[in-house]
Amino acid sequence: MQKFFRELKTVILGPTRRQVIRRQQPKYIRTHYNEHRETARNIVIEKIEYWNKFYGFTFGRISIRAQRTRWGSCSSKSNLNFNYLIVFLPSDLQDYLIVHELCHLQEMNHGAQFWKLVEQTIPDYKNARQKLRAVRVSFQSKTTPVNNLT
Numbered sequence: 004m005q006k007f008f009r010e011l012k013t014v015i016l017g018p019t020r021r022q023v024i025r026r027q028q029p030k031y032i033r034t035h036y037n038e039h040r041e042t043a044r045n046i047v048i049e050k051i052e053y054w055n056k057f058y059g060f061t062f063g064r065i066s067i068r069a070q071r072t073r074w075g076s077c078s079s080k081s082n083l084n085f086n087y088l089i090v091f092l093p094s095d096l097q098d099y100l101i102v103h104e105l106c107h108l109q110e111m112n113h114g115a116q117f118w119k120l121v122e123q124t125i126p127d128y129k130n131a132r133q134k135l136r137a138v139r140v141s142f143q144s145k146t147t148p149v150n151n152l153t
């Protein structure tokens with residue numbers, strides 16, 4: 004019973020400080036992640052292979068994660084991380100996200116050079132960026148981990 008209230012509280016209020024520190028996630032997120040991560044990995048690998056034919060960058064490991072607020076990231080060791088919720092994005096936003104992180108392999112910041120790289124394959128990147136920003140990663144509700152998806 005106590006566990007039930009603890010989980011309910013997490014759903015309503017979000018993770019407690021302790022949960023964030025311990026990187027422990029509510030069970031429904033874990034379950035949802037387990038259901039979709041393989042599909043996410045397949046999409047990510049396929050699209051990286053496709054877009055990197057153009058760029059030809061070298062990268063390290065590819066990870067699929069259940070991140071709370073980020074769609075993707077690129078580490079200084081050239082490892083690429085993507086949020087498993089990518090499976091719920093429309094294909095054009097998936098492409099933008101992949102290209103965005105790929106380009107960070109060469110340009111770690113969001114300077115003019117970075118956007119020039121992105122623009123080479125996604126000329127309409129400004130529009131995609133805006134659309135992706137509107138799709139917020141949220142785990143506040145059990146049923147809609149991705150909000151504002153149109």
Ligand SMILES: [Zn+2]
Pocket residue numbers: 103107113
């Ligand atoms: Zn970026």
